[in-house]
Amino acid sequence: MSRQQKNNNRLPQKTLRRWHRWVGYTSLFFVLVLSVTGLILNRTEYFGLNQVTIKNQLVTALYGMGPSAPPLHYKTGDQWLSWLDGRLYLGRELIAQNTPQPVGALALDDLIIIGTNDQLALYLTDGSLVEMIDKSSLPGEILALGKTTSGRFIMTSTRGNFMVDREFMSWTPVTNDVNNDGLSYRVATPRPAPAQLREEILQEFQGQGISLYRLILDLHSGNILGSYGSYLMDLAAISLIFLGLTGLMKRRPADPGRRKENKPTKNKL
Amino acid sequence: MINFYVTIIFTLLLLSPSSLSAGAAASHTEYQKTGDYISAAFAGQPAVQGILWITRDIKPGVTKILQRKNFPLRYRYHRMGNRTVWILNEIGKVMPITTGITIEEDKIIDLTVLTYRESHGSEIRFPAYSNQYNAVQLNKNLRLSKAINGISGATLSTNAMKKVSRLALYLHNKLLEKDVPTTEK
Numbered sequence: 001m002s003r004q005q006k007n008n009n010r011l012p013q014k015t016l017r018r019w020h021r022w023v024g025y026t027s028l029f030f031v032l033v034l035s036v037t038g039l040i041l042n043r044t045e046y047f048g049l050n051q052v053t054i055k056n057q058l059v060t061a062l063y064g065m066g067p068s069a070p071p072l073h074y075k076t077g078d079q080w081l082s083w084l085d086g087r088l089y090l091g092r093e094l095i096a097q098n099t100p101q102p103v104g105a106l107a108l109d110d111l112i113i114i115g116t117n118d119q120l121a122l123y124l125t126d127g128s129l130v131e132m133i134d135k136s137s138l139p140g141e142i143l144a145l146g147k148t149t150s151g152r153f154i155m156t157s158t159r160g161n162f163m164v165d166r167e168f169m170s171w172t173p174v175t176n177d178v179n180n181d182g183l184s185y186r187v188a189t190p191r192p193a194p195a196q197l198r199e200e201i202l203q204e205f206q207g208q209g210i211s212l213y214r215l216i217l218d219l220h221s222g223n224i225l226g227s228y229g230s231y232l233m234d235l236a237a238i239s240l241i242f243l244g245l246t247g248l249m250k251r252r253p254a255d256p257g258r259r260k261e262n263k264p265t266k267n268k269l
Numbered sequence: 270m271i272n273f274y275v276t277i278i279f280t281l282l283l284l285s286p287s288s289l290s291a292g293a294a295a296s297h298t299e300y301q302k303t304g305d306y307i308s309a310a311f312a313g314q315p316a317v318q319g320i321l322w323i324t325r326d327i328k329p330g331v332t333k334i335l336q337r338k339n340f341p342l343r344y345r346y347h348r349m350g351n352r353t354v355w356i357l358n359e360i361g362k363v364m365p366i367t368t369g370i371t372i373e374e375d376k377i378i379d380l381t382v383l384t385y386r387e388s389h390g391s392e393i394r395f396p397a398y399s400n401q402y403n404a405v406q407l408n409k410n411l412r413l414s415k416a417i418n419g420i421s422g423a424t425l426s427t428n429a430m431k432k433v434s435r436l437a438l439y440l441h442n443k444l445l446e447k448d449v450p451t452t453e454k
Contacts, residue, residue: 098364130342134356136303137318137345169318
């Protein structure tokens with residue numbers, strides 16, 4: 001073999017070694033996570049991973065189980081009405097989902113009135129839905145709800161203050177300064193609810209937590225880091241294959257004696 | 270040469286997530302204001318607004334149509350003569366779809382998706398789908414008189430549309446049976 005040919009063979013070996021080292025260093029952490037979690041998952045029953053539940057705040061936040069906005073609590077008669085990330089609770093009971101953030105809620109006789117910007121929801125005190133009044137039947141966008149001392153319902157909208165009849169069919173405008181009409185008008189505002197209720201609602205919202213099996217499985221698959229995480233772990237797995245293959249392709253510095261010894265043996269066979 | 274190939278493979282792998290994960294965000298689109306829909310349904314004429322209470326005789330039908338026991342105790346309608354307009358909300362997958370349904374002579378004369386809040390399946394708003402409901406009636410089994418073709422990828426939304434159209438027809442029939450609305454403005 002000529003000197004030039006020898007030099008040409010050395011070049012890919014050198015590059016291969018460099019890439020092997022570079023990919024090895026880069027993927028070391030992820031390959032470790034992949035293999036350790038893989039080992040643990042292989043012994044799921046032995047470790048009892050399904051029996052362990054994690055309620056850690058960091059973990060629940062990672063899984064998007066934490067609320068995106070702080071809860072709101074309104075005192076509606078004897079009961080508390082709470083809103084948490086689209087869910088409405090009357091006391092501890094979930095009565096509606098996918099509800100926009102309320103602008104006010106109050107109790108009026110046997111009704112609980114909940115106002116969002118473009119909808120007025122009427123519930124009975126037992127949580128049964130009476131009606132959802134959409135904006136086509138409202139005088140304007142709702143800004144606030146309130147009640148006069150005489151117990152009449154007042155809605156503040158973008159078009160002023162309005163009173164409504166018992167059936168919520170006919171809206172009557174009230175002068176902007178309600179107090180001048182001799183009406184004491186109190187706006188329904190959120191109030192701090194008892195700590196126990198807050199805790200119970202948050203727990204209901206978050207569910208029973210995450211099982212350790214699910215956490216390790218998501219660590220293994222990379223899903224814990226979101227949609228990009230699985231690609232990251234794919235890269236780690238591919239690097240592992242790459243390291244294996246390049247490891248096989250790598251040769252030690254030439255040992256001419258050994259190669260010569262091997263060749264005749266092959267010929268003999 | 271190896272250098273080149275490896276670089277290309279790694280670059281492709283790194284770039285692939287951004288290209289694959291695009292799209293699929295939840296949306297909230299109002300195609301038509303409810304007030305405009307009602308106004309157009311009665312050609313700008315003022316319609317009577319009323320409420321229909323779900324009484325004991327109506328309840329089983331509503332339960333059968335909606336396939337659940339939780340629904341409002343009353344529904345609001347807009348009426349002029351024998352024409353009624355119902356603005357109904359029904360959940361497709363997770364979010365409610367607001368639909369306007371106009372009924373006359375026990376037949377649907379228009380079904381329009383007013384607000385769509387889901388991330389997938391908004392194709393139900395296209396006339397190619399919604400026009401299928403024109404002239405559809407309710408049969409004795411509280412089913413639609415005509416088969417409605419679904420849309421691939423929007424199964425839950427099309428199911429919701431079938432439910433609200435059946436409910437509107439049912440409520441319309443019950444309202445005209447009683448003829449005198451329980452409460453009217």
